[in-house]
Amino acid sequence: MTAQAVSQERIITLADAIREGLIESFARDDRTFMFAQGVDDPASMWGTIKGIAKRFGEDRIIEMPVAENGAVGIAVGAALNGQRPVIGFHRVEFALLALEQIVNNAAKSHYISNGQHKVPLVIRMVIGRGWGQGPEHSQSLEPIFSYFPGLKVVMPAFAADAKGMLISAIEDDNPVIFIEHRFLHYATGHVPEGYYKNPLDGPRVVREGKDVTIVATAHAVLEAIRAADVLRDIGCSVEVIDMRVLRPLNMATIQASVKKSGHLITVDTGFVMYGIGAEVVAAVVGQNFSALKAAPVRLGLPDHPTPSSRGLVVGVYPDSLRITREVGKMLGIGDDKMQLALASLEEQRKNLPIDAPDPFFKGPF
Amino acid sequence: MVEEAIAEHYGEGEMRCPVHLSIGQEAAAVGVCDALALTDKIYSTHRCHAHYLAKGGDLNRMFAEICGKAAGCIGGRGGSMHLMDLEKGMMASIPIVASSIPIATGSALADKRMRSGKVTVAFIGDASIEEGVFHESANFAVLHRLPIVFVCENNLYSVYTPLRQRQPDRPLTNVALAHGMRAAHGDGNNLEETYRLMSDAVAHARCGNGPTFLLLDTYRWREHCGPNFDNRIGYRTEAEYLQWETRCPIRALHKKLGSGLAPQREKAMVEAITVEIESARAFARAAPLPEPAQASQFVYA
Incomplete structure (x- = not known):
């Protein structure tokens, strides 16, 4: 069996695929870092950030105070100045506290500056249902973010695509809203090992x-x-x-x-x-x-x-x-x-x- | 002088966007920016003209921007409230109260990560500290000892609402101190004092000791938005205005310079600046409007 065939047989969860995407991006570019709430939380955001702090250090995955609008604004400011931040929101509802920065600054800095500024930023948001999450923990609010020119909004369904699209999103010079359905974190699929990109090109x-x-x-x-x-x-x-x-x-x-x-x-x-x-x-x-x-x-x-x-x-x-x-x-x-x-x-x-x-x-x- | 010219010609209808003039608040802008290096960065608000000019922003491109011309500093996309000049470290002006604060904080985070030695300034107003994102940013800046100075120009009013109706009677510096942030307070209409306090804050930040909240008392002479005086509306008394007029930052500097500024030299400077302003106005007038098709450019990088 060839090495490639072996890797195509490899089956992992979408959550692990996202974790691999983060690791590949972090390893390739030290301008990449992440704001996360609960870096040491054993649940580690459905396992998607597990072990990253240990491997890359505390200044690559920064514990973000409970301040969503601040987190997005600070990440936009860092992005305008050459960094490539990633933010993780455990629930899409938390991102509502950050709409001002997402809509006014993330989406528009490139436009307002007549192309002089770029905002290479990824905001992960978890949507969807399950285990009685209820009216304010299980919404699917992807259309809100899809309303604004200047944002890219992506929504993977498959593990391999999630990894490849996340790496593309981190390397993209635009703010990318990366929507994860929480049920899909447990779904599995064939996921290639190592670094690869899937384009953010469409359906x-x-x-x-x-x-x-x-x-x-x-x-x-x-x-x-x-x-x-x-x-x-x-x-x-x-x-x-x-x-x-x-x-x-x-x-x-x-x-x-x-x-x-x-x-x-x-x-x-x-x-x-x-x-x-x-x-x-x-x-x-x-x-x-x-x-x-x-x-x-x-x-x-x-x-x-x-x-x-x-x-x-x-x-x-x-x-x-x-x-x-x-x-x-x-x-x-x-x-x-x-x-x-x-x-x-x-x-x-x-x-x-x-x-x-x-x-x-x-x-x- | 630049803004006097804007006020004088605003009614001609060439400058077709809201203008928030900084007349009366000049010393705060100049004192702060003089204490910075060219490579240091500032982030401003809707009232950004003085900050833009104090950091060295291009006058032609400023007038062109206010006139909505393609040669404007951002091609006519933002107008008066969005002035920027990247080459001079005038990074952005954001006209949502407090919206630029986390952006400036992130700028300082980037410079800390890159060990660039650069300092970032967030120009804010007294109303900014009423916004949650000020506290979110202040907390983060102190926690990570970021190289940033939050310069709060307290002009006592948010649009037409006085500070006393919006905040309890307490020193604004206490708010920063409660975040564990170094704080300083001075007369923002006194250029030397502002420069001295700002120089300390910049040194503190550049050495890696973290942020400072620098509170500067000042006063907006003209209306919140527009070219006119507006004391007749009644939100502030004529007596209060006249009292602040006696604290004119420019006259104060003039008095301090005394014989240090020879009348001949002053006359020559005023003439040169007048020529520069007229030339910038002419440049803006003659510059073409942007093409409609350009409105859809730069949505994505």
Whole structure:
């Protein structure tokens, strides 16, 4: 077996892939450092910063006082002066305290300075659900950051992509919001060893198909893949597109797919209303209206906060069952076939808790 | 003199952006910047003209920026409130109260990491210390002994609201002291005193001893935003204004120089500065506006 083949067999979690991305970047460039809350916390941000302080020293991973707006502003100031900082927020909600610096200074310093300043900054934010995190610890607020020109917003779904995109983000001369879905930290995949980069260039087709296009983000990509797998078994060909990069938005792959399939479903990890799906659908309708054979459908969170109790979140998150049903409706698939597909999914999910990562999503994919 | 010219010509409609004049606060800007090296860095606010000029910012590019011209220091993207001149260490002006404070703190962190020996100044106003991010930055700067001086120009008003309505009656320096920060307080209308206090603060920072909060008392003569006097509004008394007018930083310096500044020399200086201002105004007037297509440039590096 060749060395490369061995490395392709290597399966690790997305959290470990992020840790490897940080280590590769830290080792290559001593201008890189990280502000973290809880450097010595044994949980070490889902293991993503484990051992980094020991290996690189305290001045490469700096314990940040509980001061989010200050942390981002200080990181922007350091970035304007030649450093390449990374910040980690354990919950996206913490980043709301830093919106002023993100929106006014991180996003605009390059623009206002007429190109004289650059802000090479990565802000990691953890979104998503699980274990009764509740209304202020489990939001998916990626559209907020996607609103602002000057920010890049990326959202990996797969471990190998997470590592390669993180290294690219750290080497990028722009402020990059790096969104991590907390369920995905436990998902696994083949991840190459060592240094490599995945470009922050836009969406990717992760399942080829011709009947319907499903555009999804992060954890929703895995739900869409699962739906695609059972639909394939009943003769329906689903193309799944992983958004990967929310800003700058590159619609080429999605437009090409919809031109082929004529059907579009979007699946957000966040709210349907004012969500990523709204932007994608608007872009497709605006440019390829005549290619559409049915009205596009947007899936995502309903228009209320996400409560803590597992009794209250039933039906809140768009899962593979709902995606499968929507595909069936859109394509007019017969009841017999649909029941086969849905029964198969229900069987897989039987007795699984709604508030913990689905073991199906362990991967690799 | 530069700002007197701005005030005089503002009504002509060539300078089409808000202007926050520093008239009355000149000594604080000059005293602070004279104590710095060219390579040291300053970060300013919406009231940035005096800081820009005191650090050596280019006058032509300043007028062009205020007039929205392509030749402006940032190509007409920011106007009066965003002046910068990287070559002179005038790094940025940010017109959100306190928003520049963490940026300056991060600048000092970068210089500490690179062991550059450079000192950073955050120019702030009295209202800045009401903002949370001041405290976040002060805490961090002390914790990491960063080479930074927080220069607080206390002009007693945030727009039209007096300090006494916004903060309890206590020395503003106590706020910094509570963070464990070195603090100093002086007459910001006294150039020599400002220079002396700032030189101490810069030496302290450059030696690696950490930040200083330098509180400078001063007073804005004209309206918060715009070219006019505004005592008639009633937010401050004419008597208070007149009392501060007797503390004019420029007249105070003039008096101190006494016979040290020969009338002939002074006349020549005023004439040369007048020529420079007229030339900058002419440069800005003649400069072309930026092309509309340039508005979408520099969104991403």
